[in-house]
Amino acid sequence: MNEPARKMDYKRPDLSGAPDIVEIKKLVTHYGEREILHGIDLSVREGEIMVIMGGSGSGKSTLLNTLLGLLHPTSGEVRILGENLHGVSDVERTRLRQKMGVAFQGGALFSSMNVLENIMLPLREHTKLDANTMRIMARLKMQVVSLDGFEALMPAELSGGMIKRAAFARAIVMDPRILFCDEPSAGLDPVVASAIDDLILTLRDAMGMSIVVVTHELESAFKIADRICVLDKGNILMVGTTEEVRGCDNERIQNLLNRRTEEKVLDPDEYLRNLTAAND
Amino acid sequence: MSEASERTLPTRIAERLDQVGRKAVAAVAEVGLGAALLGQSVFWMFLGRSRAQPVRIKATFERCMEVGIQALPIITMMSVTIGMMLAIQGIYTLRVFGAEEQVTVGIGFSVVREFGPLITGIIVAGRTGSSLAARIGTMRISQEIDALTVMGINPVRFIVAPALIAMVVMVPALTFWADLVMLAGAGWYVSVALGMSMAAYTDRIVEIVSVGDLMHGLSKSVLFSVLITLVGVINGANVTGGAEGVGKMTTRSVVLAISAIIVTDMVFAFITTR
Numbered sequence: 001m002n003e004p005a006r007k008m009d010y011k012r013p014d015l016s017g018a019p020d021i022v023e024i025k026k027l028v029t030h031y032g033e034r035e036i037l038h039g040i041d042l043s044v045r046e047g048e049i050m051v052i053m054g055g056s057g058s059g060k061s062t063l064l065n066t067l068l069g070l071l072h073p074t075s076g077e078v079r080i081l082g083e084n085l086h087g088v089s090d091v092e093r094t095r096l097r098q099k100m101g102v103a104f105q106g107g108a109l110f111s112s113m114n115v116l117e118n119i120m121l122p123l124r125e126h127t128k129l130d131a132n133t134m135r136i137m138a139r140l141k142m143q144v145v146s147l148d149g150f151e152a153l154m155p156a157e158l159s160g161g162m163i164k165r166a167a168f169a170r171a172i173v174m175d176p177r178i179l180f181c182d183e184p185s186a187g188l189d190p191v192v193a194s195a196i197d198d199l200i201l202t203l204r205d206a207m208g209m210s211i212v213v214v215t216h217e218l219e220s221a222f223k224i225a226d227r228i229c230v231l232d233k234g235n236i237l238m239v240g241t242t243e244e245v246r247g248c249d250n251e252r253i254q255n256l257l258n259r260r261t262e263e264k265v266l267d268p269d270e271y272l273r274n275l276t277a278a279n280d
Numbered sequence: 281m282s283e284a285s286e287r288t289l290p291t292r293i294a295e296r297l298d299q300v301g302r303k304a305v306a307a308v309a310e311v312g313l314g315a316a317l318l319g320q321s322v323f324w325m326f327l328g329r330s331r332a333q334p335v336r337i338k339a340t341f342e343r344c345m346e347v348g349i350q351a352l353p354i355i356t357m358m359s360v361t362i363g364m365m366l367a368i369q370g371i372y373t374l375r376v377f378g379a380e381e382q383v384t385v386g387i388g389f390s391v392v393r394e395f396g397p398l399i400t401g402i403i404v405a406g407r408t409g410s411s412l413a414a415r416i417g418t419m420r421i422s423q424e425i426d427a428l429t430v431m432g433i434n435p436v437r438f439i440v441a442p443a444l445i446a447m448v449v450m451v452p453a454l455t456f457w458a459d460l461v462m463l464a465g466a467g468w469y470v471s472v473a474l475g476m477s478m479a480a481y482t483d484r485i486v487e488i489v490s491v492g493d494l495m496h497g498l499s500k501s502v503l504f505s506v507l508i509t510l511v512g513v514i515n516g517a518n519v520t521g522g523a524e525g526v527g528k529m530t531t532r533s534v535v536l537a538i539s540a541i542i543v544t545d546m547v548f549a550f551i552t553t554r
Contacts, residue, residue: 068430091331097432108427111418125333125433180430 012226012241013204018045021178021210022067027076029059029066036062038234039076044178049204049211051221054231055256063231064182064214068102069093081177098126101171101209105183107163109155109170115142116151119170126174141169144206145199161192168199172207179203181213185220197223218257222246230256313517314510317436321444324437333437340442347408348450352457355403359458362399363465366390370466371473380474384481387466388488396459397497398545401504404451405537409508412443413533416516417526425517444509451505452498459497500548504541511537 022044029037036059044050054060065071067078069085078085083096109118119138123129129137142148145165155163164184171179184200185193197220203209215221221228221242228245230237230253237253238245245253255261287295328334370383416439419425428435467481515533519525 068426070426070429094432094434097430100430102427102430104423104427106422108423110424110427111422121433122431125431 013047015045015048015226018047020044021046021081022050022212023077023079024063024067025077025079027063027066027078028074029062029071030074031062035074036234037066037073040234040236042229042236042239044210044212046177046210047204047208048226049200049213049224051225051228052212052214052231053216053218053221053228053256055216057233058231059234060214060216060231061182062234064180064212067212068100068180069097098122098174099177101174101176101179103164103167103171103179103181103184105186107155107167109158109163109166111155113154114151115147115153115155115158115166118155118166119173122170122174138169138173141173142166144172144202145169146195161188161196164188164196165199168196168203172203172209175207177210179209179211181211181215183215183217184213185215185217193217193220194223196220200224218259232256310514310518313514317440317510317513318444318506320434320436321441324434324441325445328437328441333434335437335441335445339438340445343442343446344450346411347404347446348454351404351407351450351454354407355400355454355458356461358399358403359396359461360465362395363387363391363462363467364469366395366462367466367469367473371470381476383470383474384484385488387463387470388485389493391462391466392459392489392493392497394497394545394549396462397455397501397504398541399462400451400455400458400501401508401541401545402538404447404454404505405508405511405541406534408447409512409537410530410534412509412512413516413519414526414530416513417519417529420517420519421522421526440509440513443513444506447505447509448502451508452501455498455501456494459494496552500545503544503548507540507544508537511540 020043022042024040024042027037027040028035040063042050052060052063062071066073067080067085069078072086077087080096081099083092085093085096088096109115110121113121116135116138119141120134123134123137127134139148139151142151145168147162147165147169150158150162150166155166158166168181168184171181181200185196188196200211200213201224204211213221213224225242227239227241229239230245232252237250238248240248246257248254324333324335366387367383370386371380374380374383374386416425419439425435425439428438463485467478467485470476470481471478512533515529515536519529
């Protein structure tokens with residue numbers, strides 16, 4: 001793999017007057033008969049990195065899938081760039097999706113295509129550019145994610161970090177206005193995870209993208225976030241800057257930040273007593 | 281007393297009926313999904329270009345190679361064997377009546393109307409239907425299908441339509457090839473066993489088998505190709521639970537496709553011979 005992105009000092013931009021690029025209003029989503037999200041309200045400003053954080057089962061993935069249009073909400077709405085994602089026609093939704101990029105947790109690269117073909121795919125499907133131009137554009141994005149020189153490799157030949165980088169390159173190849181990232185640094189060693197965080201910051205600063213990141217990696221979340229949304233059991237506990245979240249006195253948020261479990265820890269003596277009683 | 285044995289008979293009957301009902305609803309839903317996939321595939325085939333989203337020619341060509349050209353060795357080998365087997369059994373049976381010479385009638389009709397399309401369908405179901413289910417299943421669990429959707433690329437246009445076109449084109453072509461090879465294999469055995477020249481055998485087959493018989497077999501193969509594709513796609517799309525789920529659905533896809541082919545074959549034969 002090439003040298004990871006150069007260590008840089010990133011400044012949090014002033015986004016107080018920035019317009020909302022994603023608006024979520026009273027969003028309720030079910031999986032079968034189970035309600036997962038219980039009326040969520042959230043907005044993402046243009047040019048900001050919004051990190052959605054929460055423990056397992058908090059509804060992060062459901063919220064992301066609803067934002068991507070992979071799940072249909074039971075009620076409420078998701079407006080992206082001012083348009084109701086779930087209310088527009090298929091043609092308009094396809095057009096809207098061309099302004100969105102998604103980097104999936106496992107990369108979701110097409111195993112039958114090499115890295116360059118994977119990255120070129122959105123260009124090939126949505127533009128009428130000639131093959132050479134598409135190749136140049138794809139290679140430029142590969143440089144952005146420090147993956148140049150690996151065009152001909154198949155996804156099975158890439159390391160975890162390279163897969164994530166290739167997924168980022170594919171997600172940004174159409175120069176989207178919004179980038180969604182699902183657990184971008186999960187499963188990576190700390191150095192590569194940090195390089196991915198730097199990449200996300202570079203994308204915001206260099207390309208002016210609004211970025212929504214779903215993660216449970218605390219270090220990563222506090223490094224990249226302009227604002228953090230803490231989800232718990234399908235509800236938003238708080239939305240605020242990293243300092244506001246750190247300073248918040250909500251017990252559940254503090255438990256999440258300090259990695260304290262709320263579940264009852266089994267006492268070994270009690271376990272033995274219960275086991276003996278059950279056998280009697 | 282265990283909980284199961286405490287359940288009353290009416291409760292158990294109600295539970296069983298509930299299970300049957302759920303399975304029936306799931307089966308109807310799968311048929312509905314199949315119809316929707318077919319409809320969408322046809323839509324993208326004919327209207328994709330006008331919407332600037334044509335079905336990919338390169339992918340269709342690759343699927344054609346996979347379904348057709350790469351299946352030629354196994355189809356050829358099986359067809360020669362089955363042709364010879366038909367000749368052996370036919371001569372053995374007709375010997376009872378002293379009518380071995382008439383074996384060509386049985387061979388001609390059974391190969392072109394029945395065995396050619398059936399054997400080709402079964403081989404393609406085992407080979408291509410299973411690989412289609414496995415490919416789509418793997419794409420589903422690795423979020424490749426989600427990736428297509430969020431990129432604004434319709435998965436039916438991207439994955440199903442090329443596979444369907446390749447199957448509809450290549451399965452009848454393979455069937456025609458299987459017919460020829462089966463007839464040749466049977467002819468070789470007939471010429472050895474009965475001393476009939478290949479020219480005489482060929483003349484007799486051409487005399488007996490009409491274009492209608494050939495079309496009967498080829499139309500069935502078109503139906504089989506659609507069935508194999510839809511069964512493979514539906515099972516692949518319903519994969520859950522990782523690699524084990526892919527394995528289960530691939531097996532289910534082959535079993536269902538072969539069953540569907542045999543039932544359709546019977547219904548088709550019943551309707552067209554009345």
